[in-house]
Amino acid sequence: MMRPILLLAVLALPLSAMASSFAGSSAGSASGASSAGSSSSGDDKIVIDARDDAAAFVASDGAIRGARLEAALLHLREQSVAQQQASDMVLARTLLAR
């Protein structure tokens, strides 16, 4: 099963903290969590933004449902008929596999 691996992935997020009403010259730091590199425009962006939420959803057996996952599910179901039939859990896993 994927769960322990996912748990590790979620726990591996950087834990450092900085005073947040203060910005460096770069207007805040970028998150280390979302995967960078690939194109982050349009459709992909919604999916990439939802990864952390999807990981938490799968790892918690559906208990944690974040809004970004919700937005991505809506988006995926708008896109194709096949995905309208799939369950939330299946879609969340698909989302992580992308």
Added chain:
Amino acid sequence: MRPSGQVRRWRWAVLVAWLAAPWAHAALTLELQPQGLDPAQIVAAERTLQQVRGRLPPQWQARFQHPVQVRWSDTLPAHVHGRARNGAITLQRALLDTVKDDQPLPRPLEAALIHELTHVLDRSPQGGWSRDARLRDLAGWQRRPWKLGRTANAFSGRSPDDYERARPAEFLAVNAEHLLLDPDYACRRPAVAAWFAEHLGPIDHTVACDSRLPLMQAEEDAGAASLLELDPARIYAVDYLLAEGNEQLMSRWGHSMLRLVICAPGRPRGPACRMDLSHHRVLSYRAFVGDVQISSWRGLTGSYPSRLFVLPLNQVINEYTQLELRGLSSVPLALDGQDIAGLLERVAQVHWSYDGRYLFVSNNCAVETGKLLQEGVPRLASPGLNRITPRGLLTRLERQGVADASVLADRAQATRQGYYFASAADHYQQLFVVVPSGSCRWARQR
């Protein structure tokens, strides 16, 4: 019945005519004082008075109760173009020598006369517009918390004439110059132009303005920025975004921000826009720190500039919930389309011209966000939103009936609908509860 009705109507007409009479008579008369002028200068001066009088809208002219004398002098200091004293105007005589017969009047000359005429009007018994609270809000003399008066004007960026920040009366006069001489003034400062129209009378030149507002937004890659051309018509709602506090000194009391619920291109304004999370933007006041380390002393004494940042919502969620382990609450504000347009216009002005100082206590994020809200949405200005903690500001908004925190009542639903973004620490906690059972099952299956 009929004759008596007619008489009554006549009586009304007479009454209205009698009431309107002083207004009809009171019109602007400019009296030229020709002492010390040569014939060519007299011609130029008369042309100036006539032309500038024509620039003033009829309602402005009707406000002058007395004729205004215009003198020309060589004794004014070199950097002063004109002065208004006791309802009379003195202008620099050298300005007349710049007038050419076959060319339009030089702008400094027209501007100087409009400027001084505005002073005369403002100081007349019917005047006093420069004392108007809304004008001071718009101009940038901002209210301090605890009703401690107003701050100095920190809206120094991109001012057409820095003299406007000297005093509210000068702000009025300088802006009157630009209002009457620049056809696109209403596009550059729509809120001030609307204030003039409301208080002094409408201006008839209409220019089609671009409704989009340019804002520099931080990109998700560190250091990158891009220009966001934001159309207020695409904003469905504005939320008060509150980051919970943590143990750090600078963030103990939380952080207040505003979230713009922007609809995806092509989607009509409606509740569905709440799920267009990747298009939402966050307005956040932050101290602009160039150093590696933050100094508390410098924070207390105001050495850091306070700037209004525009950030993608996704970045803000990651930054707070994952890096800092702080939850975010997003509380909808009851603002209509017009409120939102006014607020956004203020946002653009603050974003480009404001150069304030960040102060831990008296000018922190909550104070700044409160000022932004009450300056952008005038109906929130009384009794005001001057609160020094982010939670205090939220409570104030709730009491005024502007914020509705009931969306947060059910935490799971709020998380799902994007009103609450839980700290990753909460998730870890939840996962620790789930995992033992999960790993047992995993072991059994193997």
